Amino acid sequence: QKEVEQDPGPLSVPEGAIVSLNCTYSNSAFQYFMWYRQYSRKGPELLMYTYSSGNKEDGRFTAQVDKSSKYISLFIRDSQPSDSATYLCAMSGTGSARQLTFGSGTQLTVLP
Amino acid sequence: DSGVTQTPKHLITATGQRVTLRCSPRSGDLSVYWYQQSLDQGLQFLIHYYNGEERAKGNILERFSAQQFPDLHSELNLSSLELGDSALYFCASSKGPIAQETQYFGPGTRLLVL
Secondary structure, three states: OOOEEEOOOOEEEEOOOOEEEEEEEOOOOEEEEEEEEEOOOOOOEEEEEEEOOEEEEEOOEEEEEEOOOOEEEEEEOOOOHHHOEEEEEEEEEOHHHOOOEEOOOEEEEEEO | OOOOEEEOOEEEEOOOOOEEEEEEOOOOOOEEEEEEEEOOOEEEEEEEEEOOEEEEEOOOOOOEEEEEOOOOOEEEEEOOOOHHHOEEEEEEEEOOOOOOOOOEEOOOEEEEEO
Protein backbone atom coordinates (compact mmCIF):
# COMPACT_ATOMS: atom_id res chain seq x y z
CA GLN A 1 0.00 0.00 0.00
CA LYS A 2 1.27 3.46 -0.91
CA GLU A 3 1.92 6.00 1.84
CA VAL A 4 -0.20 8.57 0.00
CA GLU A 5 -3.33 7.60 -1.90
CA GLN A 6 -5.02 9.90 -4.41
CA ASP A 7 -7.88 9.16 -6.76
CA PRO A 8 -6.40 9.55 -10.26
CA GLY A 9 -9.70 10.55 -11.83
CA PRO A 10 -10.11 11.76 -14.46
CA LEU A 11 -12.53 14.33 -13.08
CA SER A 12 -14.59 16.45 -15.46
CA VAL A 13 -16.73 19.37 -14.24
CA PRO A 14 -18.57 22.29 -15.83
CA GLU A 15 -17.17 25.78 -15.54
CA GLY A 16 -18.18 27.45 -12.28
CA ALA A 17 -18.46 24.19 -10.33
CA ILE A 18 -16.88 23.59 -6.94
CA VAL A 19 -14.16 20.97 -7.20
CA SER A 20 -13.07 18.76 -4.35
CA LEU A 21 -9.77 16.87 -4.55
CA ASN A 22 -8.61 14.54 -1.81
CA CYS A 23 -5.71 12.50 -0.53
CA THR A 24 -5.34 10.05 2.31
CA TYR A 25 -2.11 9.05 3.92
CA SER A 26 -0.81 6.48 6.35
CA ASN A 27 2.40 7.98 7.79
CA SER A 28 1.72 9.79 11.08
CA ALA A 29 5.04 11.62 10.74
CA PHE A 30 3.69 13.84 7.95
CA GLN A 31 3.24 17.42 9.16
CA TYR A 32 3.62 19.55 6.04
CA PHE A 33 1.00 19.28 3.32
CA MET A 34 1.10 20.73 -0.14
CA TRP A 35 -0.89 20.83 -3.33
CA TYR A 36 0.88 21.14 -6.64
CA ARG A 37 -0.68 21.87 -10.01
CA GLN A 38 0.88 20.35 -13.11
CA TYR A 39 -0.14 21.42 -16.58
CA SER A 40 0.46 19.01 -19.43
CA ARG A 41 4.15 18.75 -20.31
CA LYS A 42 5.16 21.17 -17.56
CA GLY A 43 6.74 20.87 -14.14
CA PRO A 44 4.61 20.91 -10.98
CA GLU A 45 4.03 24.32 -9.37
CA LEU A 46 3.16 24.86 -5.73
CA LEU A 47 -0.44 25.92 -5.20
CA MET A 48 -1.06 25.61 -1.47
CA TYR A 49 1.08 24.87 1.58
CA THR A 50 -0.30 23.96 5.00
CA TYR A 51 1.41 23.01 8.22
CA SER A 52 -0.37 20.56 10.52
CA SER A 53 -4.17 20.55 10.76
CA GLY A 54 -6.54 23.30 9.74
CA ASN A 55 -7.71 25.30 6.77
CA LYS A 56 -5.94 27.73 4.48
CA GLU A 57 -7.59 29.90 1.86
CA ASP A 58 -6.02 31.64 -1.10
CA GLY A 59 -8.42 33.21 -3.56
CA ARG A 60 -10.57 30.49 -5.08
CA PHE A 61 -8.51 27.73 -3.43
CA THR A 62 -8.97 26.27 0.05
CA ALA A 63 -6.77 23.56 1.53
CA GLN A 64 -7.94 21.48 4.47
CA VAL A 65 -5.94 19.10 6.60
CA ASP A 66 -7.45 16.65 9.08
CA LYS A 67 -4.56 14.87 10.74
CA SER A 68 -6.82 12.80 12.96
CA SER A 69 -8.31 11.18 9.86
CA LYS A 70 -5.10 11.40 7.81
CA TYR A 71 -7.06 13.18 5.10
CA ILE A 72 -6.35 16.32 3.12
CA SER A 73 -8.51 18.19 0.63
CA LEU A 74 -8.25 20.94 -1.92
CA PHE A 75 -11.36 22.86 -2.89
CA ILE A 76 -11.55 25.01 -5.99
CA ARG A 77 -14.45 27.46 -6.15
CA ASP A 78 -15.84 28.92 -9.37
CA SER A 79 -13.65 26.57 -11.40
CA GLN A 80 -12.32 27.87 -14.71
CA PRO A 81 -11.12 26.08 -17.86
CA SER A 82 -7.63 27.35 -16.98
CA ASP A 83 -7.80 25.15 -13.85
CA SER A 84 -7.67 22.08 -16.10
CA ALA A 85 -4.52 20.29 -14.99
CA THR A 86 -3.28 17.42 -12.85
CA TYR A 87 -3.32 18.15 -9.13
CA LEU A 88 -0.77 16.42 -6.94
CA CYS A 89 -0.87 16.29 -3.19
CA ALA A 90 2.49 16.10 -1.42
CA MET A 91 3.54 15.79 2.16
CA SER A 92 6.58 15.53 4.37
CA GLY A 93 7.55 15.36 7.99
CA THR A 94 10.60 14.71 10.07
CA GLY A 95 13.18 11.96 10.21
CA SER A 96 12.75 9.37 7.49
CA ALA A 97 9.68 11.27 6.22
CA ARG A 98 11.47 14.56 5.64
CA GLN A 99 11.44 14.32 1.83
CA LEU A 100 8.33 15.01 -0.21
CA THR A 101 6.05 12.07 -0.87
CA PHE A 102 3.57 12.69 -3.67
CA GLY A 103 0.19 11.30 -4.47
CA SER A 104 -0.33 9.92 -7.96
CA GLY A 105 -2.26 13.01 -9.06
CA THR A 106 -5.86 13.72 -10.09
CA GLN A 107 -6.48 14.85 -13.65
CA LEU A 108 -9.07 17.63 -13.73
CA THR A 109 -10.86 19.02 -16.77
CA VAL A 110 -13.12 22.07 -16.45
CA LEU A 111 -15.47 22.29 -19.39
CA PRO A 112 -16.44 25.75 -20.70
CA ASP B 1 8.55 30.18 -15.58
CA SER B 2 9.98 28.86 -12.29
CA GLY B 3 13.53 29.99 -12.99
CA VAL B 4 14.81 26.40 -12.92
CA THR B 5 16.26 25.23 -16.21
CA GLN B 6 16.77 21.68 -17.39
CA THR B 7 18.51 20.33 -20.46
CA PRO B 8 17.88 18.56 -22.68
CA LYS B 9 14.09 18.70 -22.97
CA HIS B 10 13.90 15.37 -24.74
CA LEU B 11 16.27 12.46 -24.92
CA ILE B 12 15.92 9.25 -26.91
CA THR B 13 18.47 6.54 -26.37
CA ALA B 14 18.93 2.79 -26.41
CA THR B 15 19.06 0.21 -23.66
CA GLY B 16 22.47 -0.14 -22.08
CA GLN B 17 23.46 3.44 -22.81
CA ARG B 18 24.40 6.24 -20.42
CA VAL B 19 22.93 9.74 -20.35
CA THR B 20 23.45 12.93 -18.35
CA LEU B 21 20.66 15.29 -17.41
CA ARG B 22 21.48 18.83 -16.37
CA CYS B 23 19.74 21.23 -14.01
CA SER B 24 20.42 24.86 -13.15
CA PRO B 25 18.62 26.04 -10.00
CA ARG B 26 17.00 29.42 -9.48
CA SER B 27 19.38 32.22 -8.66
CA GLY B 28 20.16 32.12 -4.95
CA ASP B 29 18.87 28.59 -4.37
CA LEU B 30 21.35 26.20 -2.83
CA SER B 31 19.28 23.01 -2.83
CA VAL B 32 18.63 20.82 -5.84
CA TYR B 33 16.26 17.86 -5.80
CA TRP B 34 15.82 15.24 -8.50
CA TYR B 35 12.54 13.43 -9.11
CA GLN B 36 11.36 10.76 -11.51
CA GLN B 37 7.79 10.79 -12.80
CA SER B 38 6.41 7.71 -14.50
CA LEU B 39 2.87 6.59 -15.24
CA ASP B 40 2.96 3.65 -12.86
CA GLN B 41 5.03 5.11 -9.99
CA GLY B 42 3.99 8.77 -10.04
CA LEU B 43 6.43 11.45 -8.90
CA GLN B 44 9.20 9.94 -6.81
CA PHE B 45 12.05 11.61 -4.97
CA LEU B 46 15.49 10.46 -6.07
CA ILE B 47 18.16 12.57 -4.39
CA HIS B 48 18.78 15.94 -2.72
CA TYR B 49 21.91 18.10 -2.79
CA TYR B 50 22.55 21.19 -0.75
CA ASN B 51 25.46 23.48 -1.53
CA GLY B 52 27.43 20.69 -3.17
CA GLU B 53 26.79 17.99 -0.60
CA GLU B 54 24.39 15.08 -0.73
CA ARG B 55 21.62 15.55 1.85
CA ALA B 56 19.26 12.68 1.26
CA LYS B 57 18.63 9.74 -1.01
CA GLY B 58 15.28 8.33 -1.98
CA ASN B 59 14.38 5.55 -4.38
CA ILE B 60 17.44 6.03 -6.53
CA LEU B 61 18.85 3.02 -8.32
CA GLU B 62 22.55 2.20 -8.01
CA ARG B 63 22.82 2.74 -11.77
CA PHE B 64 21.92 6.37 -11.19
CA SER B 65 24.19 8.98 -9.66
CA ALA B 66 24.16 12.72 -9.24
CA GLN B 67 26.36 15.57 -8.22
CA GLN B 68 26.13 19.29 -7.58
CA PHE B 69 28.97 21.47 -8.79
CA PRO B 70 30.50 24.58 -7.19
CA ASP B 71 28.37 26.82 -9.43
CA LEU B 72 25.36 24.93 -7.96
CA HIS B 73 24.18 23.33 -11.16
CA SER B 74 23.51 19.63 -10.87
CA GLU B 75 23.77 16.62 -13.12
CA LEU B 76 21.93 13.32 -12.92
CA ASN B 77 23.75 10.44 -14.58
CA LEU B 78 21.77 7.40 -15.66
CA SER B 79 23.72 4.36 -16.83
CA SER B 80 23.00 0.86 -18.15
CA LEU B 81 19.62 2.18 -19.16
CA GLU B 82 16.62 -0.11 -19.22
CA LEU B 83 13.24 0.28 -20.87
CA GLY B 84 11.72 0.95 -17.47
CA ASP B 85 13.87 4.03 -17.00
CA SER B 86 11.74 5.85 -19.57
CA ALA B 87 10.14 8.68 -17.61
CA LEU B 88 10.06 12.38 -16.99
CA TYR B 89 12.92 13.58 -14.82
CA PHE B 90 12.41 16.80 -12.90
CA CYS B 91 14.75 18.82 -10.83
CA ALA B 92 13.55 21.31 -8.27
CA SER B 93 15.39 23.92 -6.25
CA SER B 94 14.89 25.74 -2.98
CA LYS B 95 16.86 28.23 -0.92
CA GLY B 96 17.72 26.26 2.18
CA PRO B 97 18.58 22.71 3.17
CA ILE B 98 15.19 21.39 4.24
CA ALA B 99 12.72 19.70 1.90
CA GLN B 100 9.74 21.44 3.52
CA GLU B 101 10.74 24.75 1.96
CA THR B 102 8.95 25.65 -1.24
CA GLN B 103 10.47 23.73 -4.10
CA TYR B 104 10.41 25.21 -7.59
CA PHE B 105 10.31 22.65 -10.37
CA GLY B 106 11.96 22.83 -13.74
CA PRO B 107 10.20 21.87 -17.00
CA GLY B 108 11.64 18.35 -16.93
CA THR B 109 13.60 16.10 -19.27
CA ARG B 110 11.59 13.46 -21.09
CA LEU B 111 13.69 10.31 -21.44
CA LEU B 112 12.72 7.54 -23.81
CA VAL B 113 14.76 4.33 -23.75
CA LEU B 114 14.22 2.12 -26.80
